[in-house]
Amino acid sequence: MQGTRFSLAIFAAVAALTLAGCGEEKKPEPAVAAAPPPPPPLVVKLGHVGPLTGGIAHLGKDNENGARLAVDEANAKGLTLGGKKVKLELVTEDDQADPKVGTTVAQKLVDAKVVGVIGHLNSGVSIPASAIYNQAAIPMISGSSTNPQLTEQGFKNVFRVVGRDDQQGPAIASYLASEVKPKTVAVIDDATAYGEGLANEVEKTLKAAGIKVLPREKGTDKTTDFMAILTKLKGKKPNAVFYGGMDATGGPLLKQARELGIKAVFAFGDGACTDKMKELAGDAAEGLLCSQAGLPVQAANKKFLDAYKAKFNVEPILYAPFTYDAANLIIAAMKKADSPDPAKYLPELAKISYEGASGKIEFDDKGDRKDAEMTIFTMKGGKIEPIAIIKSGKTIKFEDFLKTAEAAAPAAPAPEAPKAAAEPVKAAEPAKK
Amino acid sequence: MDIFLQQIINGLTLGSVYAIVALGYTMVYGIIQLINFAHGELVMIGAMVAFSVINALAGTHLPPVLIVFIGILAAIPVCMLVGYAMERIAYRPLRSAPRLAPLITAIGISIILQHLALLVWSRNPLAFPQIIPFVTFPIGGAIISGVQIAIILTSVLMMGALTFMVYRTKLGIAMRATSQNPLVAGLMGIDIDRIISFTFIVGAALAAVAGVMVGTYYGIAHYGMGSLLGMKAFSAAVLGGIGNLAGAMLGGILLGIVEALGAGYIGDLTNNVFGSNYQDVFAFMVLIGVLVFRPSGLLGERVGDRA
Structure with a gap:
């Protein structure tokens, strides 16, 4: 950086010389002069x-x-x-x-x-x-x-x-397998790179867990009528349904499923892991499961x-x-x-x-x-709320995760310690203002 | 069996909507031999206007059915206006032009309307407020919802009213006369321009109602929702015999049922070689089939020899 400042000074001097008569010869000098005495950071x-x-x-x-x-x-x-x-x-x-x-x-x-x-x-x-x-x-x-x-x-x-998004499929699938324990799962996707890719990962993980997966059903990213697909699924009685797609199609899907009287657990990826699901599906959105990469901020x-x-x-x-x-x-x-x-x-x-x-x-x-974490959310009272963290294929309940995170905080490694000590002082001061 | 019945109910609901939209295509074609590709956008605009109105009224304490009714009443005049403007500005100057010119204009109008809607209502899918209480009635193991019954009944009612208007009123006689021979109809004192405008307006009103039905049924409206629906309704009109009112109704309902049954059973019938993703393809397979084997459609008598 000092190198650049020096070259800047030279550049300025050259510029000043070229523009002789502009009265700028003085300018580079103070900069150079000011630099050495108190070495600036x-x-x-x-x-x-x-x-x-x-x-x-x-x-x-x-x-x-x-x-x-x-x-x-x-x-x-x-x-x-x-x-x-x-x-x-x-x-x-x-x-x-x-x-x-x-x-x-x-x-x-x-x-x-x-x-x-x-x-x-x-x-x-x-x-x-x-x-x-x-x-x-x-x-x-x-x-x-x-x-x-x-x-x-x-x-x-x-x-x-x-x-990464491709760690999400296995995460939501392993949550389904371990918590919902379905016998058969139906997988639907919206035939996009995102939806189909996610659905494939979910299907792979579910099959590896010994769960029966029904033949794939597909809509498109513009489909709003899922009645025919859902009626067909209703006859096969899956315990859970996974949809790889966005909220704009996932919302109508969920709404129609509940209207048809399908009781299965519905799970989605992050594309449909939004509060918009509540708007689109109404009360049917309550209790849906969905995943997002990363951790909720409370964690x-x-x-x-x-x-x-x-x-x-x-x-x-x-x-x-x-x-x-x-x-x-x-x-x-x-x-x-x-x-x-x-x-x-x-x-x-x-x-x-x-x-x-x-x-x-x-x-x-x-x-x-x-070992990036994935978070599983559920729709509760019209808002999506975290319920579990998936880390290296293991499911940790969200409350437990918060507890362990708090317990781990004081035991932070040594280099963290002085910073932690300095923190309260610094944190307290602006709070007083 | 109950699954089969459920698919028939799904198909009937979908088919009623197709039929209403198909009527708009077929009326316009019958009268000026133009395939109005922008007709699907009228459905979209109907849904969007109804969305704005219903959304604004959702907070009030009006009964939900009344709110939806007000939504329909607001959507109809807007669509009529758009339908009229479309004809007046884009198609009338081209009436004596080669047939390709208005056809391409229609596609252009469709794109313009979509993007206008995008500007007005944003590119996000709009969620209809869920105000109508959800009620279902069991029939033979299947269930039919209140909204589905309302859609089917409204469609039947509108088809009945349209048939009455075309075959039992003076205006209907004028429409049929214009459709048979505009020149002679004009010589008999019929104001051709007015009749054609009127046809567009009636088609637009039907589209507006269809838009509200689709919007409230699925609970979602989107600026691009009209194009696929329009294409399918057009297929339905061709299936029934384009230019023929009864044909459009029959074609719409048949197409809805074919789609529902197709999506529901093709996977099982072909051992999952073909899946439900072919749902949207059925409409167009039917269209191709009709064009190859019965170009005049199921109920169409006149072979396209008029220009």
Whole structure:
């Protein structure tokens, strides 16, 4: 960074000489003169990108807050890399949840010489943007992109701290198998890459658990009339039905099933794991099961939740614990490598083992989080609520998971301890204001 | 057996909707030999307008059936207006043009209407407020819901009213005369332009009702919902013999039943080589079958020799 400032000074001097007569000769001098006496902390820039405008702007801001909390905590604690005091700076950009804008701001961050990027929020934006970071050899960690393709591109600098969509099918299927214990399950999909892929994973896992799966039924992503399919299924009396598709088709499906008097348990993937199901299916939505990659925000560790609330005066919404962890991972890797140079800290990041707000984080070869959690939700009183966490094929009841998470918090590893001690003071102060 | 009966009920409900929409296609074709591909969009607009009205009234304490009725009453004039404007602006100037020109215009109108709806009602699927209490009646092991009964009854009623209008009123005589020979009808003092506009308006009103029925039945409306429904209703009209009112009704109901039975049994009959994903294909297989073996349709007598 000092190198760049020096070259900037030279550039400015050259520019000044070229524009002789503009009276700017004085300008570079104070900059150079001011630099040596009190050695200013080296500024290291981290980038955060997410949609800050548009329909999911609230989620983008939530992500940004998570990253900001991590950066501010690190600055408050003081960071020394390679013998120099370092001040972290969070550069934030708005990708508008739009892939085209996403690539533009990605380039902007690269040009701003950030050493690492936290983001993007949407898979559809993360995937094209990742190529730009890859070219610039800047590590990126997404806290919320679940599309498998993101880490299947073979980029060494791309990571994510949430689970993948293709871990979801096995998760919801194993929950069905262990909790609902059905004899026969009907699987329906919407004939899209997402729906069919998810349904295939579910069917595979169910069959492996020795459960009979009826021949696949299919609609399309525009089907609203499932009466014929459901009437047929009614005759086969399945105990559970899984639908791979979005809420726009899943809602009518569920509504019609209940109208036909089908009593089976209905399960869905994350596409239909929304409160919209209640609107579309009415009372029929009550009690449905569905899965999402990652953890619900309540399950993040308490220290994080408290610090977040104290700093921003709002509750974290969705992925903030993950972006918080993502920023902390970059900081921890820089510490290990004792350098903010992406080329030096990237290998450390790849083999890191870190206890974060969302649990233990380790990456596999592709940059996916090992043993990523999946959450099972149910519709209760018109809202989807978490009921269980699936981790490495095991089902943990949500309340139990919260308890163990709380119990684990004080037993955080040693490097965490001073930070934990520093926290209450810092957290208490803004609260007083 | 109860499953079979249930599929027939499903098919009848679906078929009634197809029949109502098919009537719109067949009336327009009968009178100006135009396949109005934008007719499906009128169904969509009907559903969307009804959605807005029902959604606005859902909070009030009016009885649910009345709210839906108000929804229908709001949807009908809007669709009539769109239907009239469509004819006046897009089709009338092309009436003496080669037949391909209005056909392509119809496809263009369809796309324009879809995107207008997208601008007005957004691209998200709209969930109809679930206001109608859900009641079912058992018949022979199967169940039929109140909404299904309402759909079937409304359709029968509307088909009856339309038949009466076409065959028992002066306006109907004028419509039939125009359909048989516009030139001579004009010479007999019939205002052709008005009759054609009127035909579009009646078709649009039917489409509006069909839209409300589909919307409340499935509880969802979407700017793209009209195209597939329109294509299927068009197939139904061809199946019955396009240009023939009774044919459209018969074709619609037959198509609904074929679809329901097809989706319900093809998997079992073909050992799951073909599955329920072929549900939407049946309509078009029927269409192809009819065009190959009986181009004039089940009840159609006139072979397409008019231009």
